[in-house]
Amino acid sequence: MEKMKIMLVDDEERFLSTTKKLLIKKGYETLTAASGAEALEILKQRNIHIVILDVKMPGMDGIATLKEIKKQFPLVEVIMLTGHATVESAIEGLKSGATDYLMKPTEVDDLLQKAEEAFEKRQRLEEKIRLAQGRKFMKSPREIIRDQSTS
Amino acid sequence: MKPNPYGALKKTILTCMILVPFIPFILVLGIGYYYFTISLETSTIFAMKRIVEDHRQMIESFLRERTADLNYILNSESFDYLGQAENLRNVFEHLRKVSNAFVDLGIFNENGLHVAYIGPFQLSGRNYQNTSWFREVMKEGYYISDVFLGYRQIPHFIIAIAKSDTEQRWVIRATIDTQIFNELVEGVSIGKTGEAYLLDAGGVFQTERRSGGSLTQKDPDYRKYGPAHDGIKTFLGTDTKGEQYLYATTWLKDKSWLLVVRQKKADAFKSLQKASYLIVLISLAGGAVIIGVAFYLTGRIIWRMERMDAEKNQLGEQLIHAGRLAEIGEMAAGFAHEINNPLQIMKSEHTLISMILADLKAKGELIESEDVADLEDSVSQIKHQVDRCAEITQAILKFGRKSEPVPEDVVLCTFIPEIIGMVAKKASVHGIGVKQNISDSLPPIHGDPSQLQQVMINLLNNAIDAIVARHGFSGGELIVEALPSENNHVDIRISDNGIGIRSENLPKVFTPFFTTKPLGKGTGLGLSVCFGIIHKIGGEMSVDSQENVGTTFTIRIPTAV
Numbered sequence: 001m002e003k004m005k006i007m008l009v010d011d012e013e014r015f016l017s018t019t020k021k022l023l024i025k026k027g028y029e030t031l032t033a034a035s036g037a038e039a040l041e042i043l044k045q046r047n048i049h050i051v052i053l054d055v056k057m058p059g060m061d062g063i064a065t066l067k068e069i070k071k072q073f074p075l076v077e078v079i080m081l082t083g084h085a086t087v088e089s090a091i092e093g094l095k096s097g098a099t100d101y102l103m104k105p106t107e108v109d110d111l112l113q114k115a116e117e118a119f120e121k122r123q124r125l126e127e128k129i130r131l132a133q134g135r136k137f138m139k140s141p142r143e144i145i146r147d148q149s150t151s
Numbered sequence: 152m153k154p155n156p157y158g159a160l161k162k163t164i165l166t167c168m169i170l171v172p173f174i175p176f177i178l179v180l181g182i183g184y185y186y187f188t189i190s191l192e193t194s195t196i197f198a199m200k201r202i203v204e205d206h207r208q209m210i211e212s213f214l215r216e217r218t219a220d221l222n223y224i225l226n227s228e229s230f231d232y233l234g235q236a237e238n239l240r241n242v243f244e245h246l247r248k249v250s251n252a253f254v255d256l257g258i259f260n261e262n263g264l265h266v267a268y269i270g271p272f273q274l275s276g277r278n279y280q281n282t283s284w285f286r287e288v289m290k291e292g293y294y295i296s297d298v299f300l301g302y303r304q305i306p307h308f309i310i311a312i313a314k315s316d317t318e319q320r321w322v323i324r325a326t327i328d329t330q331i332f333n334e335l336v337e338g339v340s341i342g343k344t345g346e347a348y349l350l351d352a353g354g355v356f357q358t359e360r361r362s363g364g365s366l367t368q369k370d371p372d373y374r375k376y377g378p379a380h381d382g383i384k385t386f387l388g389t390d391t392k393g394e395q396y397l398y399a400t401t402w403l404k405d406k407s408w409l410l411v412v413r414q415k416k417a418d419a420f421k422s423l424q425k426a427s428y429l430i431v432l433i434s435l436a437g438g439a440v441i442i443g444v445a446f447y448l449t450g451r452i453i454w455r456m457e458r459m460d461a462e463k464n465q466l467g468e469q470l471i472h473a474g475r476l477a478e479i480g481e482m483a484a485g486f487a488h489e490i491n492n493p494l495q496i497m498k499s500e501h502t503l504i505s506m507i508l509a510d511l512k513a514k515g516e517l518i519e520s521e522d523v524a525d526l527e528d529s530v531s532q533i534k535h536q537v538d539r540c541a542e543i544t545q546a547i548l549k550f551g552r553k554s555e556p557v558p559e560d561v562v563l564c565t566f567i568p569e570i571i572g573m574v575a576k577k578a579s580v581h582g583i584g585v586k587q588n589i590s591d592s593l594p595p596i597h598g599d600p601s602q603l604q605q606v607m608i609n610l611l612n613n614a615i616d617a618i619v620a621r622h623g624f625s626g627g628e629l630i631v632e633a634l635p636s637e638n639n640h641v642d643i644r645i646s647d648n649g650i651g652i653r654s655e656n657l658p659k660v661f662t663p664f665f666t667t668k669p670l671g672k673g674t675g676l677g678l679s680v681c682f683g684i685i686h687k688i689g690g691e692m693s694v695d696s697q698e699n700v701g702t703t704f705t706i707r708i709p710t711a712v
Binding site: 012015018025105 | 489491492495497510545
């Protein structure tokens with residue numbers, strides 16, 4: 001089974017480093033990005049399963065980053081981290097494709113729990129995709145060969 | 152007492168409201184009076200002139216007729232014939248038929264001897280050669296005397312005419328009854344005090360004057376009539392008795408007699424006086440009405456302005472209050488949001504510390520000791536305090552949230568019991584009896600149900616806290632009522648028999664961050680959030696409390712339209 005890879009995106013450097021340490025201690029592969037742009041850059045290079053994304057960031061803010069991630073990497077699960085108690089920003093995030101949301105300040109355990117849930121969801125999704133591709137293969141091997149050659 | 156801010160305005164309005172109608176009012180009355188006076192004077196004087204003119208003509212024609220009578224006799228009969236007393240009597244009797252103003256009739260020869268006489272006296276045979284009238288008539292051929300006493304010692308006047316025959320010059324003379332002449336002259340009627348009389352050139356009365364002044368006396372006011380003049384003269388004058396008269400005078404044509412017609416000024420201008428009284432009366436009444444109305448209207452205007460001002464002030468206060476709340480909310484929300492980031496880091500750091508401590512202990516690198524226990528306690532205290540901070544920021548963010556309510560129709564008779572159900576367990580644990588009095592016929596209200604729920608739960612929790620603080624675990628009573636109120640509003644009342652609120656704290660309960668709870672137990676934002684919510688949906692929230700008796704919160708919300 002694949003290990004969950006998490007990326008933390010926040011403009012608070014210390015939050016990134018401490019939380020990264022914690023997650024690594026707990027045995028998770030963790031990456032950090034200090035901005036939306038950086039996060040997108042990393043996503044291009046690495047296979048990340050879960051992104052923990054702060055809503056409020058200078059430059060490209062959380063919602064914009066989320067939209068961009070969902071556009072470029074639809075399979076990546078995003079959990080929004082909001083400093084605002086209102087659910088409005090969270091709702092907006094959820095509408096834009098976020099899997100879940102967390103309120104600041106949040107416990108690392110809560111964060112991990114949500115991340116695990118999101119990871120399960122992702123795995124189920126990947127499973128479905130695999131199954132679908134399998135069915136396709138059963139049906140018409142030539143097509144698959146053609147698909148593979150064109151893609 | 153502060154001075155009335157409308158004092159000056161009141162004065163201005165009052166002055167304008169009195170002066171503006173008053174000036175034209177007085178002008179109209181004044182102009183009306185002026186022209187009325189002129190027209191009345193003109194018409195009175197004109198009437199007076201006409202009377203004088205008519206009267207003069209009448210008197211003149213009387214004298215002319217009498218003269219013509221005598222002329223007729225003179226020309227139709229001879230001296231010899233008339234010299235016979237018998238013949239003269241015949242003629243006299245004819246003459247009396249024409250006019251009974253004739254008192255007697257006499258014939259004189261050129262030497263002034265009274266040849267024949269018919270009349271009440273014995274005058275025949277007397278000689279008049281040296282009397283002035285005889286000399287005058289002989290010279291002029293015609294004479295009308297002034298009134299005089301003569302031999303008879305009775306006022307009379309005479310008309311004498313001379314005629315020259317071939318043989319001699321003779322004279323016929325008649326005496327005119329002053330009584331009849333008097334009546335003729337006096338017979339003028341204008342008003343109550345109007346009168347007419349004749350004066351001779353020397354100012355002696357030729358006829359009697361009704362208001363005093365008998366024949367042959369001199370009129371004391373004669374000088375006023377001025378020198379002889381043509382036509383009719385009118386003027387105002389004061390007589391010796393001090394009475395004001397309107398005079399009209401004219402001189403007769405054939406005789407230097409002055410006809411005077413006069414009327415007391417007050418009488419002549421009686422209608423003017425009446426008009427004056429009426430004008431004064433109208434001015435006073437109208438003025439009183441104007442002043443009264445001005446005072447009344449000014450009072451009304453000022454009253455309305457003061458009321459509007461009071462309303463404006465009240466509204467202003469409410470706005471300021473609401474505005475301040477919003478400002479505080481916004482500021483606090485921004486502040487809380489910023490605080491959340493460091494809190495997050497602190498939390499992460501804390502988790503890391505505890506994890507490292509646990510690792511060290513597990514590896515045996517950290518030996519259990521009192522210091523280590525203290526360290527762990529301290530670390531857990533950090534977590535506790537961070538959580539406390541997080542609670543506060545959450546509350547602040549809730550308070551300051553800018554989201555608009557999503558109002559919908561809420562049916563209170565099902566909505567309120569649901570909310571009470573949420574706190575029912577907590578209430579029963581503390582031995583509190585909850586009573587509900589919610590009318591089934593309440594109209595639905597208009598508001599955001601989740602916000603209303605927040606308000607209700609907040610108030611119910613407060614009530615439970617207050618009851619527990621006073622009664623402990625028994626004897627608590629909580630009443631929730633919902634009743635229709637005036638102007639399409641519904642009152643929701645939550646009453647408890649808890650510790651109550653101190654009177655000095657009562658005005659501050661809705662102020663943000665005001666709390667009486669011990670440190671760390673309350674943020675002081677609950678009621679101000681409730682207040683803001685109710686205000687936003689167009690309602691009002693008020694509190695009534697007595698220490699150690701209980702508290703009642705009342706929410707007044709508009710019903711759904």
